[in-house]
Amino acid sequence: MNLSKNFKGTYGTMYYVKDMNKTVQYYKDMFNLTPEDESPEWTTFSFDGHRICLHACGEKDKVEGNGILITNVTKLDEMVVELKKRGVEFIKDITQVCEGGYSADFKDPSGNIVSLFEYKG
DSSP states (O other), X not given: OOGGGGEEEEEEEEEEESOHHHHHHHXXXXXXXXXXXXXXXXXXXXXXXXXEEEEEOOTTSOOOOOOEEEEEESOHHHHHHHHHHTTOOEEEEEEEEETTEEEEEEEOTTSOXXXXXXXOO
């Protein structure tokens, strides 16, 4: 299976944040950005088409400050099955993350996280 045909560009880079209000205000004030979406759990800003995605986490959650690349894909279910056959270890199996949207996350050998995202509508 040629998985490269299932990638449909990137959605954005996600950062976990402990204080959503403070972080959103930072991007508004420092860069004069207006959020595309804004909620207590999820806020996005567009940087000329590539999004900075802020995802709220709990105060006790360990946040390392690393971004997570979110890739748009098709056939998420099939991709995850195939990648597992190839030895890819997922840190988050397919999960509904928004209405109509599903993702699964894995780490590369250097510990970088990649999120496969499919909007099924």
